[in-house]
Amino acid sequence: MRLQPWSWRAFAFAALVVAMSAIVQGVCVLLGADLHFAAFLPGVFIVGILAGAPAAVFAILLSIPLVWWAFMPPFFEFSRLTIAYAHDINLFFLFSVLLIGLADLCRLTVTITGRGDLNRANETTVRR
Numbered sequence: 001m002r003l004q005p006w007s008w009r010a011f012a013f014a015a016l017v018v019a020m021s022a023i024v025q026g027v028c029v030l031l032g033a034d035l036h037f038a039a040f041l042p043g044v045f046i047v048g049i050l051a052g053a054p055a056a057v058f059a060i061l062l063s064i065p066l067v068w069w070a071f072m073p074p075f076f077e078f079s080r081l082t083i084a085y086a087h088d089i090n091l092f093f094l095f096s097v098l099l100i101g102l103a104d105l106c107r108l109t110v111t112i113t114g115r116g117d118l119n120r121a122n123e124t125t126v127r128r
Contacts, residue, residue, distance in 0.1 A: 002107075005052030014055040017043045018062045025071060036067050036085075037092040044096045048103025056100045063096075064089055 003010040021043035028038060040063045048056035069078055072085050081089070 002110075003051040003055070005054050010051035010055035011058050013051050014047045014059040015062060017047050018059050018066065021063070022066060022070065025067070029071060036071050036088050037063070040067065040092065041095060041099065045099045045103055048100045049106050052107065053100050053104050056096075056103060060093065060096045060100075064092070067092075 003013055018040070021039040025036075025039040028035070040059075044056050044059050044063070047059045065078075068081070068085070068089070070076060072079075072081075
């Protein structure tokens with residue numbers, strides 16, 4: 001299943017993955033984990049691979065206020081960010097951008113190998 005970047009389905013898929021990540025994060029919080037963005041990083045990577053970079057950026061932009069509102073104390077209200085929470089958000093943003101780059105490279109590699117362009121390039125170099 002691969003979605004076209006910039007399609008409404010890609011953005012809907014991103015919203016669905018963020019919602020599922022929030023459920024997983026809620027279960028982790030109930031079990032005692034205090035990692036605010038732990039469930040959202042794999043979600044961003046999955047969206048990046050299956051729906052493309054624009055939808056993954058949308059997932060990041062949905063995830064940050066959602067985590068700030070629902071998983072950073074005081075829960076279910078926006079409050080002033082402490083230095084530690086601001087660092088958590090900055091690290092999540094940094095790692096997410098790196099994951100989007102990796103996911104985009106994976107999409108490109110799958111596209112190239114799926115079309116057979118990689119084999120054609122090897123054949124032309126062998127014939128010379």
